[in-house]
Amino acid sequence: MKAHKIVVLGDFGVGKTSLIRRYVLDQFSDQYRATLGVHLYKHTDTIAVEGMDREVRLVLWDIEGAPLPGEQMMRYALGASGAIIVGDLTRDDMTAPMRGAADMVEARLPGRPISIALNKSDIAPAPDDDLVATLRDRYGASIALTSAKTGDEVPRLFHALGQRIVGAGDGAV
Amino acid sequence: MTETKTFDPRIVLDGARIVAVRLDDDLVVQEVAGDWCDVPVGEDVRESVPALIGLEDELAQDLPYLHLPFVTLGDSHETPAAISVQRDWKSGALWLLLRDVSEEAAIQERLVHQHNALSLAQRELSKARDAALAADKAKTRFLANVSHELRTPLNVVIGGASILLKPRKTALPAEDLHAFVRDIHDSGTLLLQLVDDLIDLSRAETGNLALVEEWSHTGVIVEGMVRLAKALPGAEGIEIVQSGDRVELYADPRRVKQILLNLISNAVKACKPGNRIEIATEQREDGCLVLSVCDNGPGMSKAELTIALEPFGQPKAHDAESGTGLGLPIVARLAELHQARFDIATAPGSGLKASVEFPASRLPAAAR
Ligand SMILES: Nc1nc2c(ncn2[C@@H]2O[C@H](COP(=O)(O)OP(=O)(O)OP(=O)(O)O)[C@@H](O)[C@H]2O)c(=O)[nH]1
Ligand SMILES: [Mg+2]
Numbered sequence: 001m002k003a004h005k006i007v008v009l010g011d012f013g014v015g016k017t018s019l020i021r022r023y024v025l026d027q028f029s030d031q032y033r034a035t036l037g038v039h040l041y042k043h044t045d046t047i048a049v050e051g052m053d054r055e056v057r058l059v060l061w062d063i064e065g066a067p068l069p070g071e072q073m074m075r076y077a078l079g080a081s082g083a084i085i086v087g088d089l090t091r092d093d094m095t096a097p098m099r100g101a102a103d104m105v106e107a108r109l110p111g112r113p114i115s116i117a118l119n120k121s122d123i124a125p126a127p128d129d130d131l132v133a134t135l136r137d138r139y140g141a142s143i144a145l146t147s148a149k150t151g152d153e154v155p156r157l158f159h160a161l162g163q164r165i166v167g168a169g170d171g172a173v
Numbered sequence: 174m175t176e177t178k179t180f181d182p183r184i185v186l187d188g189a190r191i192v193a194v195r196l197d198d199d200l201v202v203q204e205v206a207g208d209w210c211d212v213p214v215g216e217d218v219r220e221s222v223p224a225l226i227g228l229e230d231e232l233a234q235d236l237p238y239l240h241l242p243f244v245t246l247g248d249s250h251e252t253p254a255a256i257s258v259q260r261d262w263k264s265g266a267l268w269l270l271l272r273d274v275s276e277e278a279a280i281q282e283r284l285v286h287q288h289n290a291l292s293l294a295q296r297e298l299s300k301a302r303d304a305a306l307a308a309d310k311a312k313t314r315f316l317a318n319v320s321h322e323l324r325t326p327l328n329v330v331i332g333g334a335s336i337l338l339k340p341r342k343t344a345l346p347a348e349d350l351h352a353f354v355r356d357i358h359d360s361g362t363l364l365l366q367l368v369d370d371l372i373d374l375s376r377a378e379t380g381n382l383a384l385v386e387e388w389s390h391t392g393v394i395v396e397g398m399v400r401l402a403k404a405l406p407g408a409e410g411i412e413i414v415q416s417g418d419r420v421e422l423y424a425d426p427r428r429v430k431q432i433l434l435n436l437i438s439n440a441v442k443a444c445k446p447g448n449r450i451e452i453a454t455e456q457r458e459d460g461c462l463v464l465s466v467c468d469n470g471p472g473m474s475k476a477e478l479t480i481a482l483e484p485f486g487q488p489k490a491h492d493a494e495s496g497t498g499l500g501l502p503i504v505a506r507l508a509e510l511h512q513a514r515f516d517i518a519t520a521p522g523s524g525l526k527a528s529v530e531f532p533a534s535r536l537p538a539a540a541r
Pocket of ligand 2: 016018033063064
């Protein structure tokens with residue numbers, strides 16, 4: 001069975017590690033520990049694709065955060081089947097780093113699906129509808145208002161991307 | 174054949190915390206030198222080194238360029254490795270190098286963590302500073318507004334009184350006299366109301382507004398307010414009705430009346446003859462009690478509403494008839510004191526509905 005590489009990108013401290021650890025290990029910690037380089041998580045999940053349950057093997061790349069995608073982030077992102085871009089709802093300047101990462105994915109991984117996580121929904125008010133619509137339309141992204149802390153919308157975030165990767169035919173079993 | 178002792182670099186790699194792996198074009202492991210980590214020969218290398226998954230196209234190149242400085246398998250406490258791939262020109266073989274970088278990583282990780290933690294803290298600080306500056310600005314604006322609001326009616330009082338005091342040969346006509354006295358009276362009333370509102374608001378803001386709570390009947394409160402509303406200036410021709418459940422509520426009845434009166438007089442001010450205002454009491458399924466004042470007047474845009482919720486934030490200049498401009502901020506504070514949620518739904522052209530949602534805990538147990 002083919003495995004798919006998914007990269008998780010965004011500014012530091014937005015909750016990339018927390019989202020992955022919630023999804024893969026169902027764990028959460030309030031303590032912040034910055035990620036250096038990349039941490040890999042292998043995970044097999046059952047995802048409904050066009051009404052059929054399919055087993056999907058994922059390799060999740062938890063990449064060191066940065067406000068702008070640099071040489072290193074691009075290097076790590078090479079060969080990914082899809083990207084999750086994470087923003088922190090508590091920040092006033094949430095979108096600039098997300099746009100930077102999404103533009104990089106468009107340029108370096110053309111045609112690969114993007115899912116967007118607007119994270120920390122447990123401690124932040126919901127974002128403007130306009131903002132959500134703009135991000136969705138601009139990057140053709142599916143968007144989830146997630147909380148790694150409570151687990152809210154976390155499975156949906158990963159499943160939505162998995163569906164689009166497998167559904168795109170990239171994932172012949 | 175005699176055995177010749179030749180130098181074998183592989184022996185050097187043993188114990189050197191570095192592993193070299195020769196791969197074939199299907200990425201199957203052919204040969205491994207070094208014993209730092211386990212890469213089984215004859216197996217697809219992607220099983221033991223999942224970082225190579227997805228990089229097949231890059232590895233198939235004549236000159237693959239791959240260098241990943243810090244890779245850790247995240248779900249265990251494995252040591253971070255630097256991963257790189259090169260092709261041997263002479264043989265065309267693909268070589269994978271895995272190197273233990275735990276020492277560099279330990280130092281780098283501390284640096285990255287300190288940098289990130291510091292700059293997150295700095296962002297929090299500047300956010301707090303901006304909030305403090307904005308609060309300070311709001312206070313200054315509030316003070317400027319208070320002085321302005323006090324000045325206007327005071328000028329009317331002083332101006333009117335000086336005219337009346339001025340010695341003149343012939344007495345003022347009775348209707349002029351009456352008009353001046355009426356203006357002075359109205360301005361005085363407005364001043365008193367303004368001072369009362371300011372006292373309420375500042376008490377609520379400093380936590381010194383004590384509620385006198387008791388069980389009271391919403392039906393009775395609303396009825397009284399509807400009667401009062403019909404007598405408000407400008408209410409002629411506006412239909413004012415009461416609807417919904419009548420329940421007992423544990424609250425400060427004087428403050429609930431104040432909430433309603435503020436909301437109703439706002440509605441009356443916005444409406445024209447022929448419009449309709451409905452004051453409804455509704456107990457929702459989750460047990461909350463919603464008191465609402467709903468009109469089919471002109472409504473407000475988002476921007477106008479934001480202004481209206483600020484102290485003195487009246488879209489237009491006002492007089493004795495349009496109130497103090499402190500109504501909505503007071504309603505918001507009074508609702509808060511009752512742990513109630515204050516909400517306004519409105520849009521230009523579709524009226525306005527202001528509602529105050531009291532928690533179920535303020536209703537008799539039997540009614541919840
Ligand atoms: N309240 C709340 N806190 C969160 C949430 N997600 C993450 N955090 C906290 O935010 C901080 C940063 O989370 P991480 O997951 O380490 O962030 P990261 O994006 O991996 O950061 P880098 O590795 O530095 O790029 C931690 O203190 C988390 O506990 C969330 O959904 N809600
Ligand atoms: Mg991280």
